[in-house]
Amino acid sequence: MSAGPGLESLVDQTISVITNDGRNIIGILKGFDQATNIILDESHERVYSTKEGVQQLVLGLYIIRGDNISVIGELDEELDANLDLSKLRAHPLKPVIH
Amino acid sequence: MLFFSYFKELVGKEVTVELKNDLAIKGILHSVDQYLNIKLENTRVVDQDKYPHMLSVRNCFIRGSVVRYVQLPPDGVDIDILHDATRREARGG
Numbered sequence: 001m002s003a004g005p006g007l008e009s010l011v012d013q014t015i016s017v018i019t020n021d022g023r024n025i026i027g028i029l030k031g032f033d034q035a036t037n038i039i040l041d042e043s044h045e046r047v048y049s050t051k052e053g054v055q056q057l058v059l060g061l062y063i064i065r066g067d068n069i070s071v072i073g074e075l076d077e078e079l080d081a082n083l084d085l086s087k088l089r090a091h092p093l094k095p096v097i098h
Numbered sequence: 099m100l101f102f103s104y105f106k107e108l109v110g111k112e113v114t115v116e117l118k119n120d121l122a123i124k125g126i127l128h129s130v131d132q133y134l135n136i137k138l139e140n141t142r143v144v145d146q147d148k149y150p151h152m153l154s155v156r157n158c159f160i161r162g163s164v165v166r167y168v169q170l171p172p173d174g175v176d177i178d179i180l181h182d183a184t185r186r187e188a189r190g191g
Contacts, residue, residue, distance in 0.1 A: 005131035007159060016155055020164065022119060024151050036135070036161055048151065070117060070164040073141075073155030080154035090150050096118040096164050 007032045010074055015040075017064060018071040022093035024048070026075060027062065036066030046085070048093075053086035070096055100187045104180065105130040105168075114144065114169040115160055121149055123158065134162035 010029045017025045017040070027043025040062045047055040109127050115136055116122045122145070125138030139157050143149045152158070 005129040005135055005137055005159075010159070016152065018119075018121075018151065020119075046151075066161070067163075069161050070119060071121075071123075071152070071158055071160050073152055073158040076154050076156050079156070083154055088150050088153075090148065093121065093149065093151055094119045098118060098163075 007036075007038070007072065010072065014075040014077065014080075016073040016075045017069060018073075018093060019064065020068045020070055020096040022095050024093070025059065025062065025064070027059070029072075033066075036069050036072075038064050038066070038069065038072070040064065048088070048090045050089050050091055052089075054088050056085070100183055102130065102132055102134065104183075105134065105136075108170065108174050111171050111174050113138070113171070113174075115165055116167040116169070117160065118164050118166045121151075123152070123160070125158070128157070131162075134165065136160045136162065136165065136168070 013029060014026065015029045024046045025043055026046060027040030029038060030041045031039040043059045043062045045057040045059055047057060109129060111127055113127050114122055114124045121143065123138060123141050123143055125141035128137040128139045130136050137159050141156060141158050143152050
């Protein structure tokens with residue numbers, strides 16, 4: 001991730017977004033603005049639970065309002081391919097409390 | 099503005115950012131902007147067993163509005179200079 005503090009370097013890359021309500025959404029970053037509003041293409045949600053492995057829900061094209069975003073991570077494709085999601089168990093992330 | 103300048107000085111150092119959802123992320127400070135959004139490189143979540151949600155993320159952007167604390171390296175802060183600067187800022191210039 002080079003350049004300045006913006007999200008330019010992540011455009012057209014696969015990113016992992018953690019929202020303020022604790023959801024994890026993966027998709028391709030297509031656009032963003034000053035307020036961190038983002039456009040995600042081909043997105044899906046990863047649902048974590050302690051009872052079963054990670055479930056993936058297809059969402060499609062999404063716009064997420066910046067207010068509702070906690071973290072935007074650059075997804076390392078190689079690391080991600082080595083993850084066995086069906087064996088991962090965890091509590092869902094807690095919501096952000098301001 | 100003072101803390102924006104201050105964080106810019108810390109670029110390249112290792113920091114731990116604790117978020118308002120209790121997630122703590124450690125990494126090298128890559129950049130910071132006017133909203134105190136933070137970009138970290140070479141990140142790892144502090145309690146990976148409890149929070150495996152970012153296992154395949156090595157670089158990330160953290161929105162300034164969800165940061166609770168930034169833990170700094172001990173040599174990253176000169177308290178005397180920061181004291182003077184905060185007082186100057188409080189006086190309005």
